Amino acid sequence: MDNRRKSPVVRCTSAEKDSVDTYGAVAYTSDYVANSREAREFENGNPIGDILENQGIRIRRRPPTGPPMHAVGPFEFRLENEGNTPRNILEKIIWDKDKEISQLKERKPLSVLNKALNHAPPVRDFVGALRASYQRTCMPALIAEVKKASPSRGVLREDFDPIQIAKAYERNGATCLSVLTDEKYFQGSFENLEAIRRVGVKCPLLCKEFIIDAWQIYYARSKGADAILLIAAVLPDLDIKYMAKICSKLGMTALVEVHDEREMDRVLSIDGIQLIGINNRNLETFEVDISNTKNLLEGKRGDTIRQRDIMVVGESGLFTPEDISYVQDAGVKAVLVGESLIKQEDPGRGIAGLFGKDISV
Numbered sequence: 001m002d003n004r005r006k007s008p009v010v011r012c013t014s015a016e017k018d019s020v021d022t023y024g025a026v027a028y029t030s031d032y033v034a035n036s037r038e039a040r041e042f043e044n045g046n047p048i049g050d051i052l053e054n055q056g057i058r059i060r061r062r063p064p065t066g067p068p069m070h071a072v073g074p075f076e077f078r079l080e081n082e083g084n085t086p087r088n089i090l091e092k093i094i095w096d097k098d099k100e101i102s103q104l105k106e107r108k109p110l111s112v113l114n115k116a117l118n119h120a121p122p123v124r125d126f127v128g129a130l131r132a133s134y135q136r137t138c139m140p141a142l143i144a145e146v147k148k149a150s151p152s153r154g155v156l157r158e159d160f161d162p163i164q165i166a167k168a169y170e171r172n173g174a175t176c177l178s179v180l181t182d183e184k185y186f187q188g189s190f191e192n193l194e195a196i197r198r199v200g201v202k203c204p205l206l207c208k209e210f211i212i213d214a215w216q217i218y219y220a221r222s223k224g225a226d227a228i229l230l231i232a233a234v235l236p237d238l239d240i241k242y243m244a245k246i247c248s249k250l251g252m253t254a255l256v257e258v259h260d261e262r263e264m265d266r267v268l269s270i271d272g273i274q275l276i277g278i279n280n281r282n283l284e285t286f287e288v289d290i291s292n293t294k295n296l297l298e299g300k301r302g303d304t305i306r307q308r309d310i311m312v313v314g315e316s317g318l319f320t321p322e323d324i325s326y327v328q329d330a331g332v333k334a335v336l337v338g339e340s341l342i343k344q345e346d347p348g349r350g351i352a353g354l355f356g357k358d359i360s361v
């Protein structure tokens with residue numbers, strides 16, 4: 001029997017260690033540390049950097065070397081390290097998130113979070129609610145997004161009251177809510193998530209975050225989240241597998257987001273994924289094209305999804321009843337909508353406008 005995968009000690013070459021640090025594949029502290037890194041080393045015998053490249057992951061977890069600016073000599077000339085400039089907005093968000101999480105983790109280590117989990121509100125069945133809604137209405141279930149601002153559109157709504165918006169969404173037929181928690185780029189917060197649950201909104205809640213560390217899943221649960229987002233463009237397969245496992249242990253749902261064929265194929269090769277989001281927005285360029293949903297659901301991919309009864313969510317750029325019909329015809333059973341609702345004078349009523357009818361009945 002080959003016991004190597006069970007060994008608790010894994011030695012990386014320095015090149016491997018550098019690429020682990022740069023790409024920052026999840027830093028675990030359990031047996032999984034050994035197993036996942038080991039698995040990575042053994043997968044085709046390649047170092048981590050090559051494995052990520054093989055999976056088409058271009059987003060680096062942190063700058064390759066040193067800080068983006070550094071001081072030189074006694075006069076403190078500041079030099080820009082151009083190699084350390086993020087290649088696109090998604091990479092910039094991830095680099096900032098990485099720093100933010102290391103600080104948060106120091107303040108609230110897992111031992112502290114574990115205690116908080118005992119006081120968290122009970123988990124609601126996010127994917128179950130979407131399935132039930134689709135079966136009941138034969139229309140895509142709505143995940144309505146509580147979103148104040150975004151990097152592509154700036155501030156979407158000045159008079160932003162997350163609790164009133166969440167209540168209005170629920171009253172007007174949303175099945176689930178997506179709550180942005182990133183502060184820097186979306187002006188969201190975990191306080192919003194907590195408050196929405198605390199005031200008695202019953203819709204299951206998706207914590208809309210850039211998850212790059214398993215710690216964030218426990219944190220989201222401690223704040224009342226029922227589901228989290230895993231972005232395939234950012235996370236290697238092993239991270240998705242591991243994080244999806246943590247979700248199911250906590251009773252949560254993982255919404256695994258893809259944007260292109262390659263990401264879809266990667267996610268379909270992972271066992272047990274129940275909910276896949278197809279983002280019509282390219283997070284590197286901000287281009288939005290709803291035909292992306294249709295393209296990714298054509299042919300064999302669509303067949304596999306139907307055979308496995310995977311629920312697909314159409315995400316971003318949905319504004320009209322025609323858009324909803326278009327993605328439904330393509331095969332989605334749920335939609336995730338932010339901008340087109342939040343910009344309405346009455347975001348709750350905006351739901352009837354989006355679907356072309358009142359869906360609260």
Ligand SMILES: O=C(O)c1ccccc1NCC(=O)[C@H](O)[C@H](O)COP(=O)(O)O
Binds near residue numbers: 153283318337
């Ligand atoms: O919305 C952005 O500008 C954005 C930029 C970088 C990363 C993620 C981003 N958005 C996340 C989402 O995909 C959307 O919030 C969500 O799908 C709703 O989209 P929309 O209905 O178009 O607001």
